[in-house]
Amino acid sequence: MSQEQTRSLLLVVLGAMAVWLWRSGQALNYVRPGLVPLVGAAGLVLLAGGLLPPLGLLSPGRSGHRSDSSGDQDGHQHQHNHWGRVGWLLLVPVLVVILIQPAALGSYAVSSRTVVPGSGASDYPPLDAPVRGAVPMPMAEFVTRAVRDPGQSLTGVRVRLTGFVAPAEDGDKDGRYRLTRFVIFCCAADAEALQAVIRGDATPRARDQWLEVEGTWQPRPAAPDDPNPQPPVLNADVVRPIAPQRPPYEYSMQFSG
């Protein structure tokens, strides 16, 4: 195989990885849903570049002689002197994806990424209607209302939250663990953790186990402007282990849009 063909092969491998991440939905572990089709499109372009003429693997009559030693034109004589070796590193993400199964960020990524969203523009819209006895809501909405809303709209409301188990931290008192959800904006590199301290669940829970938790907010005075407040507390009455959620992340801090 010539260098040119080997590079084509690498493009094909990289493109195949991107297409697989797109088709299998595994790309959701890494990027927001809106970017997933773009990853697929990039994969298709890479496949085309690696396979199609004029330079791809399927080019007629170019095999072997062109890029290695013949130097048919001046420009090509020194060709691979100027192709650095760094491009081979494009194999690394492919091997990582194959060898280490894709996974979403988990409890080990939480460390000091915990945030509480700001109060936002102004109003808090009315709560959604309860479903099966509790109001389902994203973690972003629960945390924002609980910490920021001067109208205390969560008081006495049974809510249903979904997230995974991360360890409790200092100051969580009798909370056993923190129900956690990551918010990502573009990709997992910009993730921030939203957390609620869960009280009243006597069962020991394994780290990273996904749970559906129903309960009521432990009221406390609103802190609209505190830059670094403690996460809110939920007094749980029903806790169900569930399968990991797809997509694994939330994608906005601003629940009211």
Next chain:
Amino acid sequence: MRSTLEPGGAAPEVAPGEPLRRVDGRLVVLLIVIALGARGMLGGALNPVALRTWTTVFVAIVVQALPFLVLGVLVSGAITALVSPALLQRVLPRSTLLAVPSAALAGTALPGCECASVPIAGRLCARGVQPAAAVTFMLAAPAVNPVVLVATAVAFPGQPQMVLGRFLGSLLTSMVVGLVWSRVGDQGWVTRARQRLASTAGDGRGWVGFAGAARHDLWDAGGWLVVGAAAAATLQVVVPRSLVLAVADHPVLSVLAMAGLAVLLAICSEADAFVAASLREFSLTARLVFLVVGPAVDVKLIAMQAGVFGRRFAARFAPLTFAVAVVCAVAVAGVVLR
């Protein structure tokens, strides 16, 4: 050809056919087959440690950048195939003082990430665009395009001055760096980059020129993207954010901490506003610095610039850009954020 341009650096000048330089395609196939056979075996061993966070962040940066990188190299291929140096000579202003602002404004039209603009700037240089203008374009394109500005407006609801501040700060940074670089920068790197790009495959016209240039730039910029992503993922895992938060109240240190954070997090310019919005411990000034520094200089970009323009370029350009971006952002914040 000067060896300083060779990104690998170790043994750049090797005769064609030297065995060490040749990576056979069969090796690639073998690696992939072995990996598929061992699929998931490492997953269990890696599960509990920080390495799992590292792999997710690392792959996320590469995957997220891939569409923008592909877009960038398609544009750079098109530049090679369609735009002749003579055409650019006719169209572009001669004077640096005119070329730099036009390049900054041209940058506002390209809705891409940083990863797209580095290879494009390299090709523009190779095609005879003034270095100052190419550098300005490279800095302006990811920072002030419409997508980024809309994202900033969404992330900071009710604070339109952040959008204005970001626009002015980044535009100013790109122009000041362009002008300063045209005076103090060692211009030798341009010639070398030009020779290097011109002598690689695909300096021709038509489809071969297009495909050759796009493939070459993907090779270079993509490889360095992997290096930068690995560095950024490592820093994210190793440097605790609490270290940065500790200085949030100090007016000077907080600005420097946010600038440093922007460099080491290497967040895409379309997402950094959301992260800045959530770092509520910091003053708006410090967060504006984060937004202006991030798209101009971060570990991923430094690696990619080293690949396209050479390591000596990156070693001088990154500190210059960092300093100019911090000063411009603080100056704009003083005017806009009152």
